[in-house]
Amino acid sequence: xxxxxxxxxxxxxxxxxxxxxxxxxxKIPSVSSDSTRKAELEAAAKWVRDFAEDSGLQAExxxxxxxxxxxxxxxxxxxxxxxxxxxxxxxxxxxxxSEWSRDPxxxxxxxxxxxARGSTDDKGQFLALLCGLQVAFESGxxxxxxxxxxxxxxxxxxxxxxxxFIRANKERxxxxxxxxxxxxxxxxxxxxxxxxxxxxxxxxxxxxxxKQDLHSxxxxxxxxxxxNVLTRxxxxxxxPFGKIAIPGFYDHVRELEAHEREAFxxxxxxxxxxxxxxxxxxxxxxxxxxxxxRKWARPTFDxxxxxxxxxxxxxxxxxxxxxRAKFSMRLVPDQDxxxxxxxxxxxxxxxxxxxxxxxIIPEHGASPVLVSTDTDVFRAAERAIETGFGKRPVLVREGxxxxxxxxxxxxxxxxxxxxxxxxxxxxxxxxxxxFSLADFQRGVLTMAALVDEVSKHS
Amino acid sequence: xxxxxxxxxxxxxxxxxxxxxxxxxxKIPSVSSDSTRKAELEAAAKWVRDFAEDSGLQAExxxxxxxxxxxxxxxxxxxxxxxxxxxxxxxxxxxxxSEWSRDPxxxxxxxxxxxARGSTDDKGQFLALLCGLQVAFESGxxxxxxxxxxxxxxxxxxxxxxxxFIRANKERxxxxxxxxxxxxxxxxxxxxxxxxxxxxxxxxxxxxxxKQDLHSxxxxxxxxxxxNVLTRxxxxxxxPFGKIAIPGFYDHVRELEAHEREAFxxxxxxxxxxxxxxxxxxxxxxxxxxxxxRKWARPTFDxxxxxxxxxxxxxxxxxxxxxRAKFSMRLVPDQDxxxxxxxxxxxxxxxxxxxxxxxIIPEHGASPVLVSTDTDVFRAAERAIETGFGKRPVLVREGxxxxxxxxxxxxxxxxxxxxxxxxxxxxxxxxxxxFSLADFQRGVLTMAALVDEVSKHS
Numbered sequence: 001x002x003x004x005x006x007x008x009x010x011x012x013x014x015x016x017x018x019x020x021x022x023x024x025x026x027k028i029p030s031v032s033s034d035s036t037r038k039a040e041l042e043a044a045a046k047w048v049r050d051f052a053e054d055s056g057l058q059a060e061x062x063x064x065x066x067x068x069x070x071x072x073x074x075x076x077x078x079x080x081x082x083x084x085x086x087x088x089x090x091x092x093x094x095x096x097x098s099e100w101s102r103d104p105x106x107x108x109x110x111x112x113x114x115x116a117r118g119s120t121d122d123k124g125q126f127l128a129l130l131c132g133l134q135v136a137f138e139s140g141x142x143x144x145x146x147x148x149x150x151x152x153x154x155x156x157x158x159x160x161x162x163x164x165f166i167r168a169n170k171e172r173x174x175x176x177x178x179x180x181x182x183x184x185x186x187x188x189x190x191x192x193x194x195x196x197x198x199x200x201x202x203x204x205x206x207x208x209x210x211k212q213d214l215h216s217x218x219x220x221x222x223x224x225x226x227x228n229v230l231t232r233x234x235x236x237x238x239x240p241f242g243k244i245a246i247p248g249f250y251d252h253v254r255e256l257e258a259h260e261r262e263a264f265x266x267x268x269x270x271x272x273x274x275x276x277x278x279x280x281x282x283x284x285x286x287x288x289x290x291x292x293x294r295k296w297a298r299p300t301f302d303x304x305x306x307x308x309x310x311x312x313x314x315x316x317x318x319x320x321x322x323x324r325a326k327f328s329m330r331l332v333p334d335q336d337x338x339x340x341x342x343x344x345x346x347x348x349x350x351x352x353x354x355x356x357x358x359x360i361i362p363e364h365g366a367s368p369v370l371v372s373t374d375t376d377v378f379r380a381a382e383r384a385i386e387t388g389f390g391k392r393p394v395l396v397r398e399g400x401x402x403x404x405x406x407x408x409x410x411x412x413x414x415x416x417x418x419x420x421x422x423x424x425x426x427x428x429x430x431x432x433x434x435f436s437l438a439d440f441q442r443g444v445l446t447m448a449a450l451v452d453e454v455s456k457h458s
Numbered sequence: 459x460x461x462x463x464x465x466x467x468x469x470x471x472x473x474x475x476x477x478x479x480x481x482x483x484x485k486i487p488s489v490s491s492d493s494t495r496k497a498e499l500e501a502a503a504k505w506v507r508d509f510a511e512d513s514g515l516q517a518e519x520x521x522x523x524x525x526x527x528x529x530x531x532x533x534x535x536x537x538x539x540x541x542x543x544x545x546x547x548x549x550x551x552x553x554x555x556s557e558w559s560r561d562p563x564x565x566x567x568x569x570x571x572x573x574a575r576g577s578t579d580d581k582g583q584f585l586a587l588l589c590g591l592q593v594a595f596e597s598g599x600x601x602x603x604x605x606x607x608x609x610x611x612x613x614x615x616x617x618x619x620x621x622x623f624i625r626a627n628k629e630r631x632x633x634x635x636x637x638x639x640x641x642x643x644x645x646x647x648x649x650x651x652x653x654x655x656x657x658x659x660x661x662x663x664x665x666x667x668x669k670q671d672l673h674s675x676x677x678x679x680x681x682x683x684x685x686n687v688l689t690r691x692x693x694x695x696x697x698p699f700g701k702i703a704i705p706g707f708y709d710h711v712r713e714l715e716a717h718e719r720e721a722f723x724x725x726x727x728x729x730x731x732x733x734x735x736x737x738x739x740x741x742x743x744x745x746x747x748x749x750x751x752r753k754w755a756r757p758t759f760d761x762x763x764x765x766x767x768x769x770x771x772x773x774x775x776x777x778x779x780x781x782r783a784k785f786s787m788r789l790v791p792d793q794d795x796x797x798x799x800x801x802x803x804x805x806x807x808x809x810x811x812x813x814x815x816x817x818i819i820p821e822h823g824a825s826p827v828l829v830s831t832d833t834d835v836f837r838a839a840e841r842a843i844e845t846g847f848g849k850r851p852v853l854v855r856e857g858x859x860x861x862x863x864x865x866x867x868x869x870x871x872x873x874x875x876x877x878x879x880x881x882x883x884x885x886x887x888x889x890x891x892x893f894s895l896a897d898f899q900r901g902v903l904t905m906a907a908l909v910d911e912v913s914k915h916s
Contacts, residue, residue, distance in 0.1 A: 033770075033771060034770075034772075035771065093768065093770055095768065095769065095770055099670065099671070157772060157773070184676070198675060200675065202773040204773070212557065212737070212890070213557070213888040213889060214887075214888055215857075215885075215887040216758070216786055216887075217658065217788060217859055218642070218753065218857050218858050219753055219857065220758040220760045220857060221700055221743050221752040221753050221757075221758040221857065222732075222749040222750075222752040223736050223743075224740075225760050227761035228692075228761050231689040231692040231693045231696075232689075232696060234689040234693075235690045236693075238686055238690060274680075278668045278677065279668050279669025279670070280681055280814070281667075281812060281813060281814060282812045282813045283680060283681065283813070285679050285680045286679065294679040295677055299679075302678045302683045302685075302686060303686050303766065303767065303781075304685075304767050304776050304777075305767035305769055305776075305778070306689075306765060306781060309761065309762050309784070311763055311765050311769075312491075312492070312551055312553055313492065313493065314491035314615060315615070315660040315762065315784055315822065316553075316763065316784070317786045318762050318888065319762075320761070320762070321557075323764060326767070326773055326774070330674065354739060355739060355741070355742035363772070364773065399675045399676050399677065399679065400676050401675055424676060428673045429671065429674075430673065431670055432670070
């Protein structure tokens with residue numbers, strides 16, 4: 001118990017320093033989808049490398065075909081267990097800026113939350129794990145546990161470089177389990193381990209008509225309007241209540257097991273509170289499914305962006321030259337992103353009239369995943385969360401995608417343990433993203449406890 | 459003939475000065491839909507007032523409930539005929555700026571065309587008329603013809619203030635005919651008088667779901683996506699090939715007369731050249747109608763702008779908080795904009811699910827119009843165009859709207875004569891708007907000749 005007492009004392013003593021470190025990292029606008037932000041992404045990588053070094057890891061920046069990864073290692077035993085910690089230093093875009101109450105890269109604490117782009121996704125979450133390692137190492141926890149840390153910079157654009165990089169460095173990343181904090185608790189006071197993730201497939205459809213915007217009076221009726229056509233094609237992909245009309249889309253959808261539906265029903269989840277959190281006029285979705293089932297285990301087709309013609313104030317009577325729809329589909333086991341991409345492209349193109357030209361931009365995809373809940377590290381993680389949060393975690397699925405979870409399974413044969421430190425209303429990907437400082441500190445303790453638990457049971 | 463010889467000599471001598479004047483006016487970014495451009499709109503009004511004064515009119519700026527109008531008058535006879543010249547000094551927005559080859563308010567001459575926002579719509583066209591008046595007055599043409607000039611600043615936003623202003627000043631605007639150059643020739647070397655205009659109705663539909671953008675993984679499937687719903691509602695307004703699905707939409711559509719279809723067929727119009735001008739992959743429209751019939755005499759439903767969610771580079775997996783569609787319907791005799799507005803709103807709202815909130819912004823509307831071709835001034839205009847352009851004009855209809863044509867008819871009982879100086883591919887409302895300097899000069903001569911013709915035949 002002395003080592004653990006030391007660890008908790010140290011975590012408390014360092015709490016302010018850890019917060020200040022997180023604030024520093026959040027100030028770096030490392031938006032990976034923005035090709036003008038390369039310098040900031042590299043600055044974020046350097047910052048993480050330095051922090052990992054200061055925490056007791058041998059750390060370095062490794063080049064990839066795209067943005068660099070930070071790799072850190074602490075090797076203490078040839079026969080001890082090895083944990084691979086994964087996170088990402090890149091963040092989502094911040095548009096529309098007008099919906100933020102302040103600069104997304106000038107973090108502020110409000111009501112116990114740190115508000116900034118990347119606070120919960122994923123800088124705050126992975127940094128809690130690094131801080132927990134620092135605490136564990138300095139307190140003498142887990143003397144035989146080997147640690148590897150891999151923090152990448154392309155998660156928000158589908159990790160295109162990481163997959164070949166891992167494939168080319170299998171020895172380096174060999175481990176018994178991957179630990180990832182890039183998800184959510186079920187709610188405040190309901191810490192969770194996520195055992196299932198939806199897959200994803202992103203695309204953009206661009207339709208082009210006339211060579212330039214035309215006066216809708218002088219030409220309307222005699223020239224096809226790409227924006228009109230776009231609404232018809234995107235509409236044709238949908239059926240009422242969230243069903244998808246793309247032929248073959250449901251062919252490989254695995255239905256939920258009875259025991260999962262039962263377990264979901266017993267979770268502390270209130271449809272009313274969920275509606276309140278969302279702030280929509282009403283909930284919505286596939287008939288015959290609960291909200292949790294809809295967002296965790298049913299596929300979707302969602303428009304992420306529409307752009308055409310006049311975007312400003314007032315009316316402008318043009319036939320737009322071009323119309324664009326960005327959309328993403330969330331996939332569930334056993335849908336294959338590449339097959340869905342193929343049938344979706346086929347369907348879209350079959351709807352394009354000869355009066356417009358279509359271009360489909362293939363964006364990133366990831367397979368859905370279910371991880372094993374029956375491993376030593378998984379059970380150690382359950383106990384560590386109970387220590388860090390004072391409450392046993394619930395087992396949940398999540399609607400989002402963490403593409404590398406698949407990569408780790410497919411390339412390295414390792415299951416991931418997804419420890420959610422965030423909250424569902426943190427606003428990942430939206431404006432005013434936040435992360436609870438109390439959960440940050442609980443995450444630090446959870447990681448320290450996980451090193452301890454893995455050490456004791458190996 | 460001496461007066462007419464003087465006029466043509468003067469027009470030639472002044473050609474450069476007239477062009478320079480037009481360039482000055484085009485430099486003023488008088489975008490009426492942009493509420494931040496009030497000062498520029500007022501500057502444009504002052505410029506027009508000064509030019510009218512210099513041309514021999516008694517001119518002043520008259521306040522309205524909105525932007526001011528420029529009014530000029532030259533009263534020479536109690537029993538002579540009176541022409542009312544109408545134009546507008548405001549212009550369309552310029553977005554997207556990236557599609558302009560240069561600053562839209564820094565005019566340049568290229569291939570004999572002046573390129574700038576407003577060059578053809580309507581600064582270049584109405585200024586040709588004012589220059590023609592200057593030439594006529596100084597050459598002694600039309601000694602008994604009274605002239606009134608009315609140049610407004612809200613045409614591109616539906617002339618909301620002009621209608622009550624004319625209604626309140628009926629005496630001031632009394633005239634035998636209105637002369638308007640805010641339309642097009644049928645093509646190069648085919649000058650035209652437009653005897654029919656489509657009406658218009660503009661609206662914007664805004665759908666709102668959650669209180670902020672949401673992560674499409676964490677929420678997708680359980681929360682309605684306003685952008686998805688928007689595509690379905692806008693799609694539901696359309697049938698294949700440009701037919702409109704709003705119930706009751708066609709109830710009052712007047713079919714083309716057989717003699718009109720016959721006359722249209724005889725016009726020098728090539729579907730192939732039209733396609734080439736447009737630059738689309740193929741022509742398109744209602745089955746059983748020619749392109750001219752489709753764009754002149756059939757109603758339309760056109761999306762003018764779509765805005766939702768992520769507009770930038772790459773993918774961003776959000777459920778947008780809001781989705782917007784701006785759209786306009788072109789109307790034909792005897793459709794009533796207010797009735798169409800009512801049935802459209804009813805139809806749209808009937809399609810809105812309870813999971814999103816809808817707002818409909820009513821934008822401007824105007825009735826379709828057919829003017830009499832059987833008047834003295836109409837026949838004088840045919841001869842004046844033959845003098846100015848060296849070619850007898852064809853009689854056409856046009857797909858665009860000039861709302862005041864209705865106002866002049868309804869409030870003052872006066873028919874308008876629409877003398878098109880522009881060309882169909884001038885790009886009014888689009889990027890790189892242009893106006894031929896040769897047509898500008900032909901317009902000057904046409905106006906001078908019109909004063910002369912009206913004088914001789916009255």
